[in-house]
Amino acid sequence: MTDADQPILVATGVVKTFGGLRAVDVEQLEIRRNKITALIGPNGAGKTTFFNLLTGFDRVDEGEIRFDGKIITGTPPHRLAAKGMVRTFQLTKALAKLSTIENMKLGALGQRGEKFWAALIPGSWTKQEEEIEQRADAILQRFNLTHMRDEYAGTMSGGQRKLLEMARALMTDPRLVMLDEPMAGVNPALAQSLLELIKALPGEGRTVIFVEHNMDVVQEIADWVVVMAEGRIIAQGTPAEIKTNKAVVDAYLGAHHGEDLSQVELT
């Protein structure tokens, strides 16, 4: 396998237990580079918990996670951004009392002005700040948010905030973008723009994983679908394959409630 074919993210034997219940129990998951992978499953399947484990917001009980071949299990979230991994949140975290442009500038990594002593001397960081601002404005334009540039993020609509969160995440120049329910609460018009923006990411050399409930969205943009139920991965495949997968359908409808879904025969 050439470097380009090596999976960007690998999770092995990852387990997380809450009060006796296995919330996550993933034997093996490989995320392919420069593709868009969707993570789906019924409510309570453990998708967000798994997300949290992958992004360092929660600690695994067992298992190993590798990013670009290097172990990142137990790495705190703020270090992962520097490695090239960024995530968004289910409940959008647009920083309300900062302006849109400030939100954006926050996302840039390696800012000299973020160090205390340097902060006191504007000369040491103003040039870099200008560069960052230009980059931010460029992204805002792509996302069609330029008109909100100097407004408080808190005054934006829910959909605009989702866009902002994603735009801001791109400021970190990530190689892996992890979106937790990017479409939730977004009106159809904005949703379409968002979809286009996500679809463009692999072209920039970025990999995308996103959690989603809406199967139409998944059908439209996912290259690969991973299905979770009750903490386990019960199926993987292209959107077309998954659509007709009996086990998956049952998982959503609960027909095989109680049985070990991974053992159910795939049609």
Next chain:
Amino acid sequence: MDWGFIFERSFSAMIGPEVVVYALAAVGLNVHFGYTGLMNFGQVGFMAAGAYGVGVSVYWLGWNFWVGIIFAFVYAGVLALLLGLPTLRLRADYLSLVTIAASETIRLLARSRVMRPITGGVEGVNQFAGPFYDLSPFELGQFYSFGPFKYLGRDVWVLLVGWTLLILITLMVRQLMRSPWGRTLRAIREDEDAARALGKNSYFYKMQSLMLGGMIGAVAGVLQVIQKASVQADTFNPVITFTIWTILIIGGPGRVWSPIIGSSIYWTLIVFIENTLRQLPPDVRSTLEDTVQLSDFNISMLRFILVGLGLMLLARFRPQGIFGSREEMALDRR
């Protein structure tokens, strides 16, 4: 009624020593809460650290006064570090409990028999401020008048130094908050997890904020005890912390000039009210004393009643203070 006296006192109070001390403490709290969202209810503890830092090093260790000042500063920073290391991971309301407990622990320890050799116990420490006043170009015991303002020479000197420090520190804070460092603090205030996801080590920033605000609080403490020329444990009680909170909220948390404006408004108001009441004609005062128990002692209690009432009303109806916008307040609704 001597209105001339009342106005003279009120004008003097507007920019007087208490205003400077409390404004400095509020600047520190502004860094903690206004910009970083840290619920520090122990700011008076940092003031005490500064005060005792200077007092103890001179009284017990016999150090040079100026060295003592530096020591006070360092001591407050170390205190912030020790306090912050274990607690900055805690939720806001738990942090508030720990900070109150810590500041009360400091006060109880400082006033105790056991610590008497070091801190002077209940009576505290005095006779350390000499070197400061030696530098004064003003006659210490003489009154100076500038228009409606009137102060003793020693206080003029304190005010000169104090206001200079206050303005410089405020400008420094302004510069910091306009920088990416400040932006990160504000991001942490809004949502710590978002900041972490974007690569910021929130714990580290919170610690820096705690230390900075704590050291500024120490400056306030040092100034206060220099002005009084004595350090006494019981003056560093929780009600002072809450007065500082009220002052910060009056101006509006997260705004550069809030502490100064809030402090000035508070003290002018208090001094005005108290002096007006005291200047009422004797028969009016007598009637008031009989009907609403407005004795001399109780007039001094009014300021605290006002702090309590003010804090309640501000928190409820105008938590963004004078300078905050309605917009910002609307953004606070959860």
Next chain:
Amino acid sequence: MTMSKSRWSARLVLGLALGAGFGLGGGAGQSAALVQAVQEDLGVIGTLQYTDATGAKVFIEGVELSIDDVGGATTDKDGNFRIPVSSPGEYSITLNTATLPEGVTLKDPSRTNLVVTVSENADQRIIFPLITADTVLEVSESSFSVRRVSQLTLEGLKLGLYLAMASIGLSLIFGTTGLVNFAHAELITWGTLMAYFFNIYGLVGTFGFLAGWPAPFGAGVNFIVATGLAAVMGGVLGYVLNRVVFRPARNSGVSLLAQMVMTIGMAILLRYVFVYFFGSRYRVYKDYASQRANSFLGMELTSRDAAAMVVSIIILIAVGIGLNRTRTGRAMRAVSDNRDLAESSGINVERVIAQVWIFGGALAALSGTFFGFDTVKWDIGARILLLVFAAVTLGGLGTSYGALVGALMVGIAINWSTLVIDPELKNMTALVMLILALLLRPQGILGQKQRIG
């Protein structure tokens, strides 16, 4: 269950009506003599006693003490004396050793007089150490003697029981509303102040005072009745605070942190309103103010403290049963554990919250009454608030059993700590426990992990 609201409201109305009625109708005719000023003369006070061979305290009657040019006094059967003075200042008190009983002498025979400063706030207490031939002069009693440890344990239990009553309310308020109520201290103080007023001035005088009459008046009621009334008034205040201040804030969507700051403001407001109307002088109840300690099993306990402890235990058991068996109690626990779940199962959350405030207020007031046994102070609640926080945090914010466990632990730990540290610093033990609890196990002993950030 419709117990609380209507009954409390009725009592409040009745009380205010009585007070107002008397205030209005009787006002014009009241002579000055009936209107007692709340402030009294200053004085120098003390208790003369010695420890006999069995280790029990013996109070000495009939000893004369005097202050030159001011006056004198003779100790009563409880060994107490009081010499009134007209103004604050320094005074020299002389003990007439000729009036001491056989075999009793001053520990330091040369110090027959003491100089004290009387401040404007309170009577000044002085101590003349007395010994008999039997007294072991160097009390080098082993710090860890069984007698001392058991006495301290008893004291710890007492403190713990009183703290528990104060803490349950705080814990439940947090559990049901998420609010750390800093004004709980004032609910405690309110209890002791009310007990004091009812004890000294009775129903009419107290309600008249509350309704706006310049000063309380009248004859007092029995202390036990006063305590009961104080508990009632505690419930009333709790209800009022929730109804008038916090429910509207909750409904307006005021954030929890802002509400917490409101409780702080309210605490300061109430505290200084108390000192405004009550004065900064420390007082004592009319009955049971000072008592001889009974000895049993080598430990000492006054009858009044014993009774209070028994009452506390009974009440705490009743609370425990109530929380488990009654519908109201179970509803409280349900809302405290998981508010949304409770609401969706049909529980009227606002009503439960009101009940919690009433209930918590009444308990806090009752504990305040007991805390006031030594002296009644305007800041009694503030002094122990941090102890209450420590108890509640240690046990687990939000659980009532946790509050009980935490309170007992804090009470005993504080007292035991005097074995190794200076008694002046014993309250710091609680503060240290609070800090440690928050660092090591923020959810407390009985709390659940999810509650922490």
